[in-house]
Amino acid sequence: MPGNWREEPFTAVTAPAAPAPRDEAAKETTPRFEVRPPVRSMKELIVPDAVRSRIDLALRQLDHHKVLYQEWNLQKIDPHRKGTALNLYGPSGTGKSLAAEAIAHHRGRPLIDVDYAEIESKYVGDTPKNIIACFEAARREGAVLVFNEADSILGSRLSNVTQSADHSVNVSRAVMLSQLDRFSGLVIFTTNFPRNYDAAFVRRILAHVRFDLPDAATRRRLWQTLTPPELPGAALLDFDALAERSTGLAGGDMVNAIMAAAATAVGRPEADRVVRTPDLLTEIDAVRQARSEVGKQPRPMREVSADHLDALPVPVTSDAGEAG
Template sequence: MPANWKRIEDSPVSKPPQEPVSKPEAVEMGRLEMFVPEQPSHNLDALILPPAVRNRLEVALNWIRYHDVLYHKWNLKKIDPQGRRVAINMFGPPGTGKTFCADAIAYYLKQPIIKVNYAEIESKYVGETPKNIKAAFEKARQTGAVIFFDEADSILGKRLTNVTQSADHGVNVSRSVMLLELDKFDGVVIFATNLPGNYDGAFVRRILAHIEFELPDIACREQLWKALLPEEVPCANDVTVTWLAQESEGLAGGDILNVVKIAASQAVAREDNQCKVMQSDIQEAISQVRSGKEKVGSTVGIGTKGTVVVKEEVVTPNQLPPAVLEDYEKAVSNINHQAEILSTNNGCS
């Protein structure tokens, strides 16, 4: 470089300004972020189920395990051209392992799981719930996740025939969107409910397997006690697995877990050699759990078929902000058009 010359440093290159994300796009991105895929942590081998329930589950999983044989070698694609979607419905009393089982199925498939409950997709704004349903399925597609709907009776409930207000119409739109998304989805969908009688028949026909989760028999209860009562918990000599299984007849796995926690809480405060779980602790804990199941939540706010009536705030279209109202009207028009097409093809009845 010649003398007295000075290098002029390159000025930093300014990056072109990024285009701002439009408000509708931002809203949709935020909607997708509501649903977070989780890595499952339970193995199918850890499931403690009566033999009949285990068999029903294995038969449902065979559709996934042997799909190529069933569809290509045995030519089931002739009667079911799509055949990629697998929908499983698990129903039965609370605490019988339905959520645990959904997680174990995802673990078996080596896929993440998106857990959706009614509170996450229901919106007080008419027209928003269908969008949330669509977002849940779209996130499952993007991430290759199993999608699990808990409290599914709230989502798959019967469509209303006597529509008297916009909220009623909104319920039917949500049901129609759920039907459409279920038909388009190529992955695994799992539903769980304590109230299967509330399902709309159109959903029942689209679900491959309906698996009833029964209360554990005495052999299952022995396994549950072995799994749920840690060896480190000091117990009296007469607190045996056989005795525990006999005392806990009619209880589900979730109930037994609560019994262990209550009994241990009673025993831990005692001193010296009395600081251990005794038969009286177990019996008192079982009594509490049974009393709760019989009395709490079963006498107030009961609707038809034992469903709990929850008062919800309803917003009519004329109360919506203009932008939301416009989206709602477009969504209703589109869904009604699609529902008419499905109905014409006997696909939504």
């Protein structure tokens, strides 16, 4: 044995520790889907006659479901539909969310608003669970289920699955399809980008209602309705001039213009705190400038019909405008 040899203390070699399981406390809890009563009614929805006609048709399908499916035996040609899904699509600010709430009010039902951020999860498997949870909440409460920005939820399934995230997307889409088939209540989808829908979802939606920018008559009604009578100077506003200048704007844009004009007026000396037509005209121009310079403009809605909406159960209006 070498003279410089010495015994080293034994040290056990252990295998690398396995990744710790996801801490229960750190798990994403299933989101709570809040039920709320609808406060907006159909009389508050200001849309052109063509859009109102499509909404009324959808409401008749809901209100007379028993007659249509049982007495008139339409279940013979549509035997698997348990509930009803409506799709409200069109540019931002044109009244889709208000219409969804008004439909729930018309039906005498509470509603549950669902945004994709509430159900999407970074953990594999949680997003499908969240989708199921929101449908279960709607069943339990007898609520209308409203999916906002529905193109994020109803997007096309991936045909070339290369990673687990792709598989997770397809699983979530499959779960959504399954829940729609099983749900016996009313689901309303709203979107600014209907071209992103998977064709399988399009077939399951009973009625599609297109919301476009308001026409001149609707713009005038919107200006009158959106301007509170308590606003100083409201009675003296030139609504014809406002309607003419605001071509291409949505109801949401008009709200922003009114808020900005009111802020201008409140900054004046107290004796001169009045909103005038020129104040609103200035803000209309500012809103239009922002729309042209900020953000990405959506495709014109007339391009929608080609590949996804060519076989809709209820024909889509071709040139109707809307707002609200």
